Amino acid sequence: SPPPAAWVRSTFLDFFRQEHGHLLVPSSPVRPRGDPSLLFVNAGMNQFKPILLGTADPRSSMSAYRRVVNSQKCVRAGGKHNDLEDVGRDLTHHTFFEMLGSWSFGDYFKVEACSMAWSLLTEHYGIPADRLYVSYFAGDAAARLPADEETRRIWLDIGVPPSRLLPFGLKENFWEMGDSGPCGPCTEIHYDHVGGRDAAALVNADSPDVVEIWNLVFMQYNREPDQNLCPLPRVSVDTGMGLERLVSVLQGTRSTYDTDLFTPLLQAIHQRSRVGPYGGRTGEADQGRVDMAYRVVADHIRTLSICIADGVHPGMSGAELVLRRILRRAVRFCVQVLQAPQGSLASLVPTVTHILGDVYPELHSEADRVMDVINDSEAHFLSSLHQGSRLILRTLSSKDYKHGVFPASVVWSLHRDLGFPLDLVDLMLDERGVKVDCEELDRLMAESHKVSSDLHSGVQSQVMLDVLSLAELQRLAVPHTDDSLKYQYSLE
Ligand code: ATP
Ligand code: MG
Ligand code: MG
Ligand code: MG
Numbered sequence: 303s304p305p306p307a308a309w310v311r312s313t314f315l316d317f318f319r320q321e322h323g324h325l326l327v328p329s330s331p332v333r334p335r336g337d338p339s340l341l342f343v344n345a346g347m348n349q350f351k352p353i354l355l356g357t358a359d360p361r362s363s364m365s366a367y368r369r370v371v372n373s374q375k376c377v378r379a380g381g382k383h384n385d386l387e388d389v390g391r392d393l394t395h396h397t398f399f400e401m402l403g404s405w406s407f408g409d410y411f412k413v414e415a416c417s418m419a420w421s422l423l424t425e426h427y428g429i430p431a432d433r434l435y436v437s438y439f440a441g442d443a444a445a446r447l448p449a450d451e452e453t454r455r456i457w458l459d460i461g462v463p464p465s466r467l468l469p470f471g472l473k474e475n476f477w478e479m480g481d482s483g484p485c486g487p488c489t490e491i492h493y494d495h496v497g498g499r500d501a502a503a504l505v506n507a508d509s510p511d512v513v514e515i516w517n518l519v520f521m522q523y524n525r526e527p528d529q530n531l532c533p534l535p536r537v538s539v540d541t542g543m544g545l546e547r548l549v550s551v552l553q554g555t556r557s558t559y560d561t562d563l564f565t566p567l568l569q570a571i572h573q574r575s576r577v578g579p580y581g582g583r584t585g586e587a588d589q590g591r592v593d594m595a596y597r598v599v600a601d602h603i604r605t606l607s608i609c610i611a612d613g614v615h616p617g618m619s620g621a622e623l624v625l626r627r628i629l630r631r632a633v634r635f636c637v638q639v640l641q642a643p644q645g646s647l648a649s650l651v652p653t654v655t656h657i658l659g660d661v662y663p664e665l666h667s668e669a670d671r672v673m674d675v676i677n678d679s680e681a682h683f684l685s686s687l688h689q690g691s692r693l694i695l696r697t698l699s700s701k702d703y704k705h706g707v708f709p710a711s712v713v714w715s716l717h718r719d720l721g722f723p724l725d726l727v728d729l730m731l732d733e734r735g736v737k738v739d740c741e742e743l744d745r746l747m748a749e750s751h752k753v754s755s756d757l758h759s760g761v762q763s764q765v766m767l768d769v770l771s772l773a774e775l776q777r778l779a780v781p782h783t784d785d786s787l788k789y790q791y792s793l794e
Contacts, residue, residue, distance in 0.1 A: 304553040307563045310427075311373055311545055311661065314402045317422050318371035324404060325367060329374045329662065331612040332398075333621065339480045341621045342377035342609075346403030347479065347519075347540045349374075353407050354484040354521050356535035370405040373545065375608055375662060380624045382480045390598035390635075393557035393584065394513050397628060398605035400545040400661075408536040415518050415539040416456050419491065423516070427552055433494045435505045435512065436462050439476055439487035440469035445531075447476065450487045453520075457489070465502060474506050477519040477540075484534065486522040490514055493547075495556045510556055510584075516543035557582060559597055563657060567600040570653045576641035595639035602632035603647060606676055607654040611668040616679045629679050637684065644684055648676040686720040693720075694730060706735075710742035718750070 305313075318324035330349040334340040340348065350370070352358040358365040378385040379397040388395040406415065423429045436457050441449030449469065457467050469475075478485035494501040494512050504512040521538040523531040546558035553561050559568065560582065568580040580596045581588075588594055609625050616626035636642045651673050659665040665672075697703055697712045708731055716722040731738060 307545065307549045307561060308660070310549050310552055311400070311402065313426060314422070314543070314545075314548075315371055315373065317426055318369070318404045318418070322369065322418060324369040324371040327367075327370050327372045329372060332375050332377050332609055333612050333614050339482055341380040341624060342614075343374065344376055344378050344381065344383045345479060346372060346374035346376070346401045346542050347405070347484065347521075350405060350407070350540075351479070351484060354534060354538055354540070355524055367405070367407050368409040370403075370407070372403055373661065374401045374403055374542075375612075376401045377605060377609065379605070379628060380621065382478065386624075386628070389601050390594045391584065393510055393559060393582075393597075394544075394547055394550075396546060396558065396601050396604070398601070398608050401542045402545050402548070403540070403542045405541070406539040408538060411537060411539060412453055412520060413456055415520075415541065416453070416489070417460060419516060419518060419541065420460050420462075423491065427548075429493070429551065430497070431461070433497050434462075435466045435468060435492040435494065435502060436489060437468045437470045437475055437492065437505060438489045440471050442472045442476070445472060447472075447487070450475075450489070450520075453487075453489045465500065468502055468505055470506060477517060478525055482525045482527045482529075484521050484523070484540075485525050485531070486520045486537075488517050488519040490518070491516040493551050495551075513547055513551075513556075515547050515551065516541065559600065564600050566657060567603065567650060567653050568596055570650055571596055571599055571636075571640065571642070571646075574640075574642040574646040574649065577639075590639070592639060595635040598635045599632050599640065599647070599650075602628050603650045604654055604658070606632065606647075607651050607665060607672050608658075608662070610672045610675050611662075611664045615675055626679070629676065630683050633680050633683050634687075637687075644680065645677060647680055648673040651676065683721075686722060690716050690720050690722050690727070691730065694727075694734075698734065698736070706737060708736045708738050710739040710746055713738050713743055714746045714750075 315326055319326050327349075330343060332343045334343055334348060337348065337351065343349070347354065350364070350367070353364060353367055375398065377398050378395075380386070385395040386397055389397050404415075404418070423434065424431050438453045438457070439447070439450040441447055454467060454469075458464065475488050475490065476485065477488040492505050492512055492514050494504070496511050501512050506514070519540040519542075521540050522534060524534055526532055546561065546563055549561045549563060550556065550558045555561060558564065559580075572579045577592050581593050583589075583593045605628055606625065609621075614621050614625055616622060616629045618626070632647055636647050637644070640646075651669055655665045655669050659669075693712065693716060694708075697709065702709060713724070713727050716727050717724055728738065
């Protein structure tokens with residue numbers, strides 16, 4: 303029978319700890335500590351950035367770290383690594399996921415890192431070598447970065463056939479933490495779910511059949527805020543593997559949602575819904591986007607639980623604004639697509655705690671607070687949603703309504719007074735075959751922006767943060783310009 307996720311996680315940690323002398327370091331909270339370049343912790347290495355940069359306090363225990371292993375809570379829903387738009391649509395990206403990581407800080411380098419990874423995957427997890435493909439950095443002339451021939455040789459020596467060893471450029475095989483920060487060439491291991499064929503063309507091609515599972519980064523540079531690359535004081539190894547993807551490989555499914563990390567959640571969602579059970583369909587086959595809704599809700603409730611437990615609440619700027627959007631997206635899919643009653647979302651928190659609470663005990667201790675925050679935010683949004691629906695119906699039956707064209711002033715008031723993301727208004731009107739008077743809406747928005755030009759004097763109007771787009775905010779030079787704002791309009 304397939305191994306449970308708990309075994310997969312502990313086998314990784316034990317392998318590096320017991321067999322290769324790595325120190326087990328707990329996951330850091332998902333709220334980055336003292337790093338304004340980040341919205342959320344997006345990789346295991348974030349908490350070790352000072353070691354990589356050589357700026358760790360020499361009196362801290364961290365400064366003595368040489369070999370480290372951990373399982374890190376990561377959120378990729380804003381900033382350089384933003385997967386929010388893919389979540390629900392595909393079967394491999396989550397907003398919250400666990401990254402299994404191993405590090406060598408100035409200790410061993412490429413040879414050992416590659417052989418440890420290969421031995422763990424093929425011997426301990428028993429993954430057939432002929433299902434694995436390896437990519438390495440092809441170099442980039444414009445950036446004056448050489449190809450990583452050394453790593454290619456190492457993989458050949460390990461026994462990876464040349465046909466499965468593939469060069470890729472900056473985008474795939476040069477890893478960077480954010481717009482600035484530690485970076486370097488990387489080599490990645492991909493798994494072919496099908497087998498018995500040459501799948502090289504499917505590597506890094508967004509195919510559901512071949513997925514990237516493990517990234518081994520050879521940290522060599524720091525990307526300075528002016529975008530220059532500076533060599534680090536010493537080179538390090540930083541590896542990260544998505545637990546959910548590894549578990550899906552070992553449990554023989556091509557979807558992370560069909561593993562024991564998610565199936566109890568999908569079942570709990572089904573119990574609360576008024577639609578059929580989860581069917582695993584994507585794209586066109588997913589009529590009414592029911593399966594997508596299941597995935598979105600399952601993903602988002604994990605993210606909400608983890609983030610709120612770590613003290614990030616749905617709010618009005620930065621990471622908190624992203625979380626607010628995640629919450630509203632979850633509520634909409636839950637209520638409108640899955641037809642689950644109010645309160646369903648929060649009622650899933652015990653299931654999340656049941657699945658992840660042994661590894662991240664703050665889920666246990668914070669569970670009540672997490673549920674309260676979710677219920678409050680849901681109630682707040684639902685009352686707007688109901689009020690808005692009523693306002694729309696009233697307008698449609700009023701005398702002023704010209705057939706087929708909805709008055710912009712009502713859209714504007716839905717948005718300004720009830721905090722409706724504009725695309726939600728659009729969606730709700732679209733469902734009734736109604737269009738918005740866009741010209742008039744633009745005029746109203748422009749007018750309101752003129753009024754709001756005192757924004758950068760520090761007056762942070764909630765309404766305006768809700769209303770302005772990223773470009774508009776940048777024009778007004780308001781200090782909330784992270785790209786999380788790009789997504790606040792869209793609920794899907
Ligand atoms: P992808 O190309 O699939 O988006 P990535 O190259 O952005 O992944 P890395 O930054 O290299 O990912 O992160 C290391 C590993 O973390 C990946 O190989 C993958 O196993 C896992 N991972 C990355 N993003 C996600 C995500 N959104 N959800 C689940 N696992 C992820
Ligand atoms: Mg990615
Ligand atoms: Mg990738
Ligand atoms: Mg990668």
